[in-house]
Amino acid sequence: MEKRVLGRTGIEVGVVGIGGEGFENKPYDACEALIDRAIAGGANFIDIYNSNPDVRTNVGRALVRYPRESFVVEGHIGSAWKDGQYYRTRDIEVCRSSFEDFLSRMQLGFVDIGMIHYVDEPADFDAVFGGPVLAYAQELKESGIIGCIGMSTHNTEMALRAVGTGLIDVMLFSINPAYDMLPATEDVNSFFAEGTYDRDLTGIDPQREELYRRCETEGVALTVMKALGAGMLLDGERSPFGQAMTPVQCIHYCLTRPAVASVPVGLSTLEEMDAALTYAKATDAERDYSAIIAGGPRTSIEGSCMYCGHCAPCTSGIDIAQVNKFVDLALPQEVVPDTLRDHYALLDHTASECIECGACESNCPFGVSIVEKMHTAVDLFEKASA
Numbered sequence: 001m002e003k004r005v006l007g008r009t010g011i012e013v014g015v016v017g018i019g020g021e022g023f024e025n026k027p028y029d030a031c032e033a034l035i036d037r038a039i040a041g042g043a044n045f046i047d048i049y050n051s052n053p054d055v056r057t058n059v060g061r062a063l064v065r066y067p068r069e070s071f072v073v074e075g076h077i078g079s080a081w082k083d084g085q086y087y088r089t090r091d092i093e094v095c096r097s098s099f100e101d102f103l104s105r106m107q108l109g110f111v112d113i114g115m116i117h118y119v120d121e122p123a124d125f126d127a128v129f130g131g132p133v134l135a136y137a138q139e140l141k142e143s144g145i146i147g148c149i150g151m152s153t154h155n156t157e158m159a160l161r162a163v164g165t166g167l168i169d170v171m172l173f174s175i176n177p178a179y180d181m182l183p184a185t186e187d188v189n190s191f192f193a194e195g196t197y198d199r200d201l202t203g204i205d206p207q208r209e210e211l212y213r214r215c216e217t218e219g220v221a222l223t224v225m226k227a228l229g230a231g232m233l234l235d236g237e238r239s240p241f242g243q244a245m246t247p248v249q250c251i252h253y254c255l256t257r258p259a260v261a262s263v264p265v266g267l268s269t270l271e272e273m274d275a276a277l278t279y280a281k282a283t284d285a286e287r288d289y290s291a292i293i294a295g296g297p298r299t300s301i302e303g304s305c306m307y308c309g310h311c312a313p314c315t316s317g318i319d320i321a322q323v324n325k326f327v328d329l330a331l332p333q334e335v336v337p338d339t340l341r342d343h344y345a346l347l348d349h350t351a352s353e354c355i356e357c358g359a360c361e362s363n364c365p366f367g368v369s370i371v372e373k374m375h376t377a378v379d380l381f382e383k384a385s386a
């Protein structure tokens with residue numbers, strides 16, 4: 001499986017990871033089977049948001065059979081358990097005891113990413129970053145119990161604020177093509193409401209584009225939740241695109257957003273796990289989501305590159321989707337960041353090799369003016385650095 005680096009942390013993770021949902025209400029044997037299947041398929045990144053003591057115990061027992069350096073764990077600060085139910089807390093004593101419970105049940109002395117759990121509202125953001133929860137995360141980091149600090153959110157504005165603090169290295173953020181095309185909301189429940197997808201989708205929300213750009217240029221890694229849109233995108237009847245996407249296409253959509261390093265999927269059966277893990281071996285045609293998004297009855301994203309790669313192959317071997325991504329990341333900035341310039345320089349073929357044959361443009365379902373984009377790329381990355 002392809003590995004990517006979690007931004008400035010330097011931690012390497014498989015592009016398909018393991019989410020926590022699938023372990024709920026399962027006996028140990030079933031949890032072990034899921035973990036074994038995922039690890040055999042190349043997944044090494046596991047997000048456990050769960051506060052359910054049984055999940056923590058079962059997952060810990062299954063993982064301890066593997067060398068510690070062979071997997072990367074994301075554990076949540078502020079996810080707690082009371083009266084047989086999950087709840088989110090900012091009570092610092094509960095945060096402490098719940099995280100200690102996580103360490104002990106998971107049989108871990110070190111957690112790669114300590115994820116501040118689920119910050120979706122401005123008042124909560126202020127309380128977390130101005131109070132004991134962030135201080136506790138920093139204390140864990142200083143004492144070497146966690147390697148870096150992350151934050152999970154569904155709210156783009158909160159995610160942008162977190163990036164702005166410079167304290168958050170990894171974000172767990174809800175991404176899928178439908179969410180990208182919906183306006184930001186503080187009300188997380190509206191994301192999961194069926195009616196949400198009945199609205200017209202008119203292109204990627206500029207605030208979400210801004211988030212992807214900031215994360216990419218500042219080295220904040222995005223890890224993904226809700227990649228399958230809580231199953232709606234897999235159902236042609238309920239999807240706003242009017243056709244069912246496959247898990248592979250949903251995962252590929254996320255992995256073609258800037259800054260995204262891994263998509264942990266919470267799957268409850270071995271068959272579902274296999275369907276996600278096939279991403280590693282899927283062909284470009286199987287990953288290609290462009291026709292579904294372009295063909296949606298209520299979508300209009302003409303002219304914007306979706307980084308889907310459907311325009312390949314380029315006559316000159318240029319990775320058009322990557323070049324376009326770098327252009328879109330660089331354009332809103334006054335000065336092209338060195339990191340972007342470095343990434344561009346590593347391409348096997350750069351935009352100046354474009355012979356303007358036009359072969360790609362007829363393959364693009366979104367009507368992108370690719371030749372024009374190549375000119376822009378030359379101006380941004382090649383002339384300026386010459």
Ligand code: SF4
Binds near residue numbers: 308320
């Ligand atoms: S130019 Fe078109 S086909 Fe190529 S990656 Fe962008 S949206 Fe996809």
Ligand code: SF4
Binds near residue numbers: 314315318357361370
């Ligand atoms: S127009 Fe340029 S980018 Fe498109 S296929 Fe031809 S050489 Fe490649």
